[in-house]
Amino acid sequence: MFKNILRKDFVLCVALGANVNNADEWLKYAEKEMRGDRSSAEMVMTIQTPNWTRTLEIESDVEGKKQALSTIKAPAKEKGIRTLRIENNMWNYFPKLKRKVAVSSSMLLASWMGSDFTNDDILKASSMAEDYSHKFTKDEQVGGETYKVIENIAKTNSKVMWPKILTYASKKDCLPRIYRYYDKEGKLRRTLTFSDIKTFDGHKIPTHWEMIPEDDKSKKTVIDYKSIKFNTRFKPNHFSQKNLTGK
Amino acid sequence: MKFLSCLLMVCFSSSTLAALDVDLSGNIEGQVRHTNNNPEAQDDLFQDWEEENFYLLYGNLNGKIEKDNSRIEANWFLRYSQSKLYDPTPTLFGERDPYFVTTIFTFPSQLVARDMFKLQYKRQDGDHQTESILNKFYYEHDFDKYRIMLGRMYVNYGLGEIFNPVNPFNQPTGLTSISQVAQGNDGASVTYFLSDVHTIQFLLLGDKSINDYEGKIDSTVWAHGEYQYSDKLQLDYVLGEDQNRYKFGSQVSYRLDEAMVFSQLLYRSETSGNKPSHNLWDVLLGYDQQLTNKWHIRFEGGYQKQNRYLALNNFGERFLPTEYFAALANVYEFHPLFKASGTIINDLKSGFTYFIAKGTYDLGNSMEAELFGFTPVSKGDDTDNVAQKLVTTDVGLALRAFF
Numbered sequence: 105m106f107k108n109i110l111r112k113d114f115v116l117c118v119a120l121g122a123n124v125n126n127a128d129e130w131l132k133y134a135e136k137e138m139r140g141d142r143s144s145a146e147m148v149m150t151i152q153t154p155n156w157t158r159t160l161e162i163e164s165d166v167e168g169k170k171q172a173l174s175t176i177k178a179p180a181k182e183k184g185i186r187t188l189r190i191e192n193n194m195w196n197y198f199p200k201l202k203r204k205v206a207v208s209s210s211m212l213l214a215s216w217m218g219s220d221f222t223n224d225d226i227l228k229a230s231s232m233a234e235d236y237s238h239k240f241t242k243d244e245q246v247g248g249e250t251y252k253v254i255e256n257i258a259k260t261n262s263k264v265m266w267p268k269i270l271t272y273a274s275k276k277d278c279l280p281r282i283y284r285y286y287d288k289e290g291k292l293r294r295t296l297t298f299s300d301i302k303t304f305d306g307h308k309i310p311t312h313w314e315m316i317p318e319d320d321k322s323k324k325t326v327i328d329y330k331s332i333k334f335n336t337r338f339k340p341n342h343f344s345q346k347n348l349t350g351k
Numbered sequence: 352m353k354f355l356s357c358l359l360m361v362c363f364s365s366s367t368l369a370a371l372d373v374d375l376s377g378n379i380e381g382q383v384r385h386t387n388n389n390p391e392a393q394d395d396l397f398q399d400w401e402e403e404n405f406y407l408l409y410g411n412l413n414g415k416i417e418k419d420n421s422r423i424e425a426n427w428f429l430r431y432s433q434s435k436l437y438d439p440t441p442t443l444f445g446e447r448d449p450y451f452v453t454t455i456f457t458f459p460s461q462l463v464a465r466d467m468f469k470l471q472y473k474r475q476d477g478d479h480q481t482e483s484i485l486n487k488f489y490y491e492h493d494f495d496k497y498r499i500m501l502g503r504m505y506v507n508y509g510l511g512e513i514f515n516p517v518n519p520f521n522q523p524t525g526l527t528s529i530s531q532v533a534q535g536n537d538g539a540s541v542t543y544f545l546s547d548v549h550t551i552q553f554l555l556l557g558d559k560s561i562n563d564y565e566g567k568i569d570s571t572v573w574a575h576g577e578y579q580y581s582d583k584l585q586l587d588y589v590l591g592e593d594q595n596r597y598k599f600g601s602q603v604s605y606r607l608d609e610a611m612v613f614s615q616l617l618y619r620s621e622t623s624g625n626k627p628s629h630n631l632w633d634v635l636l637g638y639d640q641q642l643t644n645k646w647h648i649r650f651e652g653g654y655q656k657q658n659r660y661l662a663l664n665n666f667g668e669r670f671l672p673t674e675y676f677a678a679l680a681n682v683y684e685f686h687p688l689f690k691a692s693g694t695i696i697n698d699l700k701s702g703f704t705y706f707i708a709k710g711t712y713d714l715g716n717s718m719e720a721e722l723f724g725f726t727p728v729s730k731g732d733d734t735d736n737v738a739q740k741l742v743t744t745d746v747g748l749a750l751r752a753f754f
Contacts, residue, residue, distance in 0.1 A: 153687065158713070158715065180717040181719075184374075190547070193579070200376065200411075200413055201531070201533045202504070202505040202507045203505075203508075203533075204507075208604075208606050208611035208639060211639075211647075214641045214647065215645075215684070218713075222644060323687070345544070345547075346493070350491075350498065
């Protein structure tokens with residue numbers, strides 16, 4: 105017990121508000137730190153292969169765990185396309201044609217705007233705490249740093265794409281640095297890494313994300329956060345179909 | 352036009368100009384197509400040409416001015432097409448109209464579905480045609496629970512990409528080689544957001560085009576509701592009077608775990624007035640699934656009643672001459688920059704089958720190239736359906752740029 109108490113990661117994470125012996129608490133802490141209750145972010149998504157690069161500029165508003173609205177600001181081809189999520193429903197809106205399309209569950213597998221992120225990532229990104237059960241496994245060293253490893257196994261009734269996800273969390277600040285996604289056969293399919301931790305409005309968040317598919321490691325999708333405002337005050341109907349189709 | 356100008360002045364006085372949110376965007380596309388005629392069209396329908404080239408250049412310029420809850424939006428559509436098919440060899444009886452296939456290549460030939468204000472220019476000289484159309488120009492204002500729109504607007508709803516009978520105000524373009532095209536509708540719209548799950552749009556539209564902009568307005572009174580019953584089930588309903596018929600129908604969509612099924616049903620009554628007519632039913636069944644993260648399939652099948660003896664003139668309204676149809680569309684992403692699609696559509700009654708293939712390559716810098724091909728696969732045995740004989744075999748290349 106005393107050994108546990110004196111562990112450096114315990115001291116740091118308790119100081120930050122997380123319970124080091126409880127994987128659920130650890131993830132909740134990280135999620136609260138990274139998302140806050142409400143936030144508004146500007147980011148750049150870059151899809152990279154050895155031969156070409158494609159860049160999207162995105163504005164993303166989030167309230168709670170189940171409401172999100174993103175707008176593509178550039179390039180011209182996709183400019184203005186909006187994606188709204190309310191609870192488990194998701195819609196894309198194409199303003200030039202005034203067309204709203206419900207994203208069906210069949211489309212969750214599909215790539216979001218040609219990136220290595222899927223519609224499911226956008227829809228379910230916040231459900232890790234609810235749809236999975238969590239436990240610590242053996243610490244692992246990656247790139248010279250030792251991480252707490254949390255095994256997230258999909259709950260029986262949850263409908264998620266990935267039956268198993270491993271979270272590699274830093275002992276320095278309790279924030280995740282790596283997510284590894286495994287398929288039904290237990291095969292690693294893709295890896296998401298976080299880096300470049302910055303503080304915005306008192307929240308520490310990784311501002312550089314890289315998603316690399318295992319079947320083609322020569323390509324990746326990078327997200328760089330340009331700015332994030334926490335505790336943004338949104339209008340009452342900001343996350344509504346009226347607002348989605350009103351721009 | 353004057354009305355909209357006044358609205359613009361009232362809503363956006365000089366003191367508020369500085370706070371305006373202004374946006375300008377658009378696209379331009381050039382196409383070249385080589386086409387081979389169906390021998391039956393040459394023999395039976397006086398379409399006496401064997402093979403030709405068809406050149407098309409079109410674009411949209413979209414402008415939006417927005418302040419707080421008000422916005423004005425307009426779209427200027429320009430199209431130039433050139434081919435010898437516009438200029439048939441004269442007969443002993445004089446000049447001839449362009450060959451029918453030119454209407455197919457410029458589908459939708461009508462960029463305004465319900466047209467009171469005209470706002471369009473169309474001219475054909477010899478072997479080329481020029482069109483300039485303001486196909487969107489409306490004022491919109493959001494109130495707390497509802498939204499009004501006045502002017503020429505897009506009305507875009509319904510899940511059907513090949514056939515979408517519940518929405519008579521915008522033709523689906525899923526089988527064509529064009530993109531970024533929608534039809535305008537003149538009139539007013541009021542949308543009530545009754546709750547998070549229930550919305551109703553009321554439309555009061557008018558059409559004078561069938562009377563050459565003279566005489567009476569054919570009015571449309573229409574309601575379209577969207578009701579999300581549960582996470583999985585959504586019900587849409589439509590009812591009203593449009594083009595002198597009473598119409599009502601619905602769309603039901605249900606999300607399965609890994610797919611979506613949907614159906615549409617539309618009833619159209621006999622036309623009001625003295626013209627002899629029949630009531631009509633349109634039916635659509637659809638299935639949509641993302642099989643893998645790269646492979647998407649869609650099935651649409653149904654029935655659309657047509658007056659086949661007018662079908663030669665109907666290409667402006669409907670793309671393919673099929674009544675009992677089943678269509679299967681596949682889209683596969685071979686590479687983040689390249690995706691290919693193949694659609695096969697079959698007229699179940701006559702056996703007529705048609706195949707469409709497309710390959711789209713992202714050139715970067717908001718530009719893309721598309722190679723497309725269209726061909727009948729099997730001939731229909733329905734000799735009455737003359738429109739099927741008009742379907743040509745084409746291969747073409749399109750270059751698109753967005754700004």
